[in-house]
Amino acid sequence: MALSPFLRLLGCAALAVSLAACGDGRSDPLVQGVRTIVGATGLGGGAVAATGPALTAATVPPAVVAQLQGPLILVEATRLGSASLMTRVGQNGPDATWRSPEDWGITLGAGGLLRSTRGLGFDLMATDVRPVAAALAARRTGPVDRLMVRLDGEAQELREVHSCTLRLDGPEPVVIAGASRSLTRMTETCQAGADRYENIYRLDSAGRTIQSDQWVGPEIGHLRITRLKE
Numbered sequence: 001m002a003l004s005p006f007l008r009l010l011g012c013a014a015l016a017v018s019l020a021a022c023g024d025g026r027s028d029p030l031v032q033g034v035r036t037i038v039g040a041t042g043l044g045g046g047a048v049a050a051t052g053p054a055l056t057a058a059t060v061p062p063a064v065v066a067q068l069q070g071p072l073i074l075v076e077a078t079r080l081g082s083a084s085l086m087t088r089v090g091q092n093g094p095d096a097t098w099r100s101p102e103d104w105g106i107t108l109g110a111g112g113l114l115r116s117t118r119g120l121g122f123d124l125m126a127t128d129v130r131p132v133a134a135a136l137a138a139r140r141t142g143p144v145d146r147l148m149v150r151l152d153g154e155a156q157e158l159r160e161v162h163s164c165t166l167r168l169d170g171p172e173p174v175v176i177a178g179a180s181r182s183l184t185r186m187t188e189t190c191q192a193g194a195d196r197y198e199n200i201y202r203l204d205s206a207g208r209t210i211q212s213d214q215w216v217g218p219e220i221g222h223l224r225i226t227r228l229k230e
């Protein structure tokens with residue numbers, strides 16, 4: 001499918017959100033390291049059939065996190081019944097590209113907000129999250145809009161403006177790799193046509209998003225993204 005002028009404008013040359021155009025991380029040594037260690041420990045999850053216990057943010061073994069070098073996140077796709085560890089394979093300004101051994105890919109922008117996905121089917125092609133990121137950094141509540149471009153069932157691009165509202169929920173205990181942390185929860189309630197959803201952000205004292213539940217689309221639902229290692 002040829003990209004529209006709009007998507008080309010939002011491509012990697014401008015905003016670094018197109019994983020397909022900005023390089024393939026499958027041969028990255030850190031990605032290979034994840035594949036080797038996860039395979040050796042018998043952990044399940046990922047885009048392929050699980051052979052062991054499914055990974056969750058709470059239960060991922062600290063020993064596995066310690067063995068892997070470099071930044072590491074866990075991405076859980078609850079509706080797909082899958083989860084995978086991802087390593088960072090690229091950085092362009094505030095945008096970081098992450099890839100899994102199963103060749104999932106996501107790009108996270110400022111504040112850890114989801115910019116795009118690849119390899120999930122009904123992918124999020126691009127989104128402008130700068131207004132939301134600025135509001136989260138300032139702990140600012142109230143209305144905020146986001147522009148999203150995703151694929152429908154016929155691989156057609158849907159460009160939508162989502163009207164959202166942020167609220168501050170307060171402290172929330174979160175268990176990550178067996179350890180409990182107290183984070184600040186903010187919730188973003190959004191509406192776009194018939195779609196209504198909530199994104200949840202759990203922030204540390206420095207304003208970094210440590211764990212989040214972020215919506216991709218009605219087919220994929222939410223991804224839970226947890227930072228395991230900086």
